[in-house]
Amino acid sequence: MPMYEYRCTACGETYEQLRRMSEADKDLACPHCGSQQVERQISACSIGGCGGGSAGGAGFS
Ligand SMILES: [Zn+2]
Numbered sequence: 824m825p826m827y828e829y830r831c832t833a834c835g836e837t838y839e840q841l842r843r844m845s846e847a848d849k850d851l852a853c854p855h856c857g858s859q860q861v862e863r864q865i866s867a868c869s870i871g872g873c874g875g876g877s878a879g880g881a882g883f884s
Pocket of ligand 1: 831832833834835836853854855856857858
């Protein structure tokens with residue numbers, strides 16, 4: 824399951840979520856303010872550029 828990055832246009836928060844590809848844009852809601860004004864960001868991970876790197880691993884913090 825790919826990791827997607829979303830940005831809430833209501834409060835400006837960004838967050839990441841693991842989602843099925845078919846549900847990437849489904850039922851979006853900001854975890855901070857609950858707004859559904861959320862847009863998906865283009866993430867390298869979703870295109871398959873994530874993982875397999877030798878420098879630093881996934882780097883989630
Ligand atoms: Zn928000």
